[in-house]
Amino acid sequence: IFGPNEGGSAAAKERNAQNQGVSDADWARVQLDDEVPEAVKEPVRMTHSRNVSRVDAATPSHASLQPSPIPEGTETAAVAREQKITPFDVEGGVDADGKETGIDYEKVVRRFGATMISPDLLERFEKLTGHRxxxxxxxxxxxxxxxxxxxxxxxxxxxxxxxxxxRGPSSDSMHMGHLIPFMFTAWLQRVFNVPLVVQITDDEKYLLERDAKKQAALQKKIKAKKPLNLLDHYHKMGQDNIKDIIACGVLPEKTFIFSNLSYVGGPFYRNVVLMGKTLTVNNVKGVFGFSDSDNAGMFHFAAIQATPSFSNSFPQIFGERDDIPCLIPCAIDQDPYFLVTRDSADKLGYKKPCLLHSKFLPALQGANTKMSASNENSAIFMTDDAKKIAKKIKSHAFSGGGATQEEHQRLGGNPDIDVAYQYLSFFEDDDEKMKSLSDGYRAGTLSTSQMKEACIAKITAVVEEFQKNRAAVTDEILHAYQDPTRKIDPRPVAKTQE
Ligand code: ATP
Known part of the structure; x- marks a missing residue:
């Protein structure tokens, strides 16, 4: 977790210290009971610190684009395969020569009608929060x-x-790609000092398993006698994933984590029903690409993922207030859910959710797809030990190096497509080190195996620290985070914690 006290103006720091100046009137309709069970008073934190300052190479754009959920595959460029980004599939494009082109993120943003984050926006964030x-x-x-x-x-x-x-529990352990949104969210929560709700979509993962062979194999593996056993299996994996999320350092006194299979009901379900009525089958088909042969539960699920966007779904935090908007940090593949939510929010008289989108941590096999639990070979899991991590990176991580040692020394390598270098760029803080790795690789003086060694060392350190934090999450803590009767005070606490 990055400390929020990384800099910023003196005025901003002072403002932070003054409890962010929230007026009483503003909170008048919010529940204020602040009981916190003993079990969740001690936050579990990842403590590694980072101080990297590499600036995004992408050109920011201020284009104000309207949402336009155009189905993928309709562009006219000379390509063999268009890129495809949906909540269920992430595939980069392939050019006319059969070469993988990776993911063109600016194109995704244009298609989804979102907006690139500009340097001005980041500057404003820093000025207001006092945090770099x-x-x-x-x-x-x-x-x-x-x-x-x-x-x-x-x-x-x-x-x-x-x-x-x-998080949709597709495996009993999260992988390194999942760390990106959760570590970032935990940091944002500390900076803003606001409540966080985390939805575990154990229902979704049961509904969305469309590969009959995979499902049959899983049923056999877990000795499922009937569909209920399979549903329970996803629920159980969700519980394991919640421990992973807690280990990412979310604030105990301000975080409610819930499994859909356990929590949905009451005021939350009322919003599911309201939301469900705003969606037509045509609408859902168009945005998610479902067909008539997909199960009806999948169509309805969009309403369930939308509902945490509405504050009155959580009376233990916001009482009956329905006018408090949320900010959703997630990878860009989840955006279609919130595109439909934003449309429907207007119809329901609710606030639209706001979003921050991330790129994907690539699969071991290369940047044309994301690391995914659904493809075990693509991922480094948070349960992997040092030996397994080393083996996976040595044997599977796609290399941007030359075909032979001689060629590599002569022509140099390409760190931009080298998976070991890419992973380092997500997790290594030392700018100087990154520059020297990149320069050496391009010059051909640093070999692929040296790059992989650097990556193995960093990833192993991150995973081992995570495992230490995860081991401290007891069942008591797990249940306390999920207690729907626990009141959460939505006001900022006296001082940001770090
Ligand atoms: P998986 O196929 O691994 O189950 P998923 O996207 O179905 O992936 P979710 O549980 O739905 O997994 O994802 C939880 C969060 O993590 C979402 O915000 C999602 O966009 C993000 N995420 C998943 N994979 C990656 C990745 N490789 N890099 C960055 N973020 C990711």
Missing amino acids: PHPLLRRGTFFSHRDFNLILDRYEKGQPFYLYTG
Whole structure:
């Protein structure tokens, strides 16, 4: 977790210290009971610090584009395969010569109608919060947004907002790609000092398993006698994932984590019903690419992922207030859910969710797809030990080096497509080290195996620290974070904690 006290103006620091100036009137309709169970008083934190300042190489754009959920595959450029980014599939393009082109993020932003994060926006963030933007923001890993400026306006005026993110339990352990949104969200929560809700979509993962063979194999593996056993299996993996999320350092006194299979009901379900009625089958088909043979539950699920965006879904935090917007940090593949949510929010008289989108941590096999739990060979899991991590990186990480040692020395390598270098760029803080690795690789003086060794050392250190934090999350802590009767005070606490 990056400390939020990384700099910023003296005035901003003072403002932080003054409890962000929230007026009583603003909180008048919010529940204020602040009981925190003993089990969650001690936050579990990742403590590694980072101080990288590499600035995003992507050109920011201020283009104000309207949402336009155009199905992928309709562009006219000479390509063999268009890139495809949906909540279920991430595939980069392939050019006319059959070469993988990676993911063109500016194109995704144009298609989804989001906005690139500009240097001005980051500057405003720093001025207001007194915190230097997180390295993942400064580096352009979080690169796009929807209405983040409105969240900053609210912060400036001392008006409430909250964070919302989630996880669909596709494996019993999260992988390194999942660390990106959760570590970042934990940092943002400390900077803004606001409530966080985390949705565990155990229902979604059951509904969305469309590969009959994979499902049959899983049923056999877990000895499922009936569908209910399979549903329980996803729920159980969700519980394991919640421990992973807690280990990322979310604030115990301000975080509510819930499994859909356990929590959905009451005021939350009322919003699911309201949301469900705003969506037509045509709408859902168009945005998510479902077909008539997909199960009806998948169509309805969009309403369930939308609902945490509405503050009155969480009466234990916001009472009956329905006018508090949320900020959703997630990878850009989740955006279609919130595109439909934003459309429907207007119809329901609710606030639209705002978003911060990240790029993907690539699969071991290369930048044409994301690291995914659905493809075990693509991922480094948070449960992997040092030996396994080394083996995976040595044997699977796509190399941007020359075909032979001689060629590499003569022509140099390309760190931009080298997976070991890419992973380092997400997790290594030392700018000087990154520059020297990149320069040496391009010059051919640093070999592929040396790059991989550097990557193995860094990733192993991050995973081992995570494992230490994860081991401290007891079942008691797990249950306390999920207690729906626990009141959460939405007001900022006296001082940001770090
Ligand atoms: P998986 O295929 O691994 O299950 P998923 O996208 O289905 O991936 P989710 O649990 O839905 O997994 O994702 C949780 C959060 O992590 C979302 O914000 C998602 O966009 C993000 N995420 C998933 N994979 C990556 C990745 N490789 N890099 C960055 N973020 C990722």
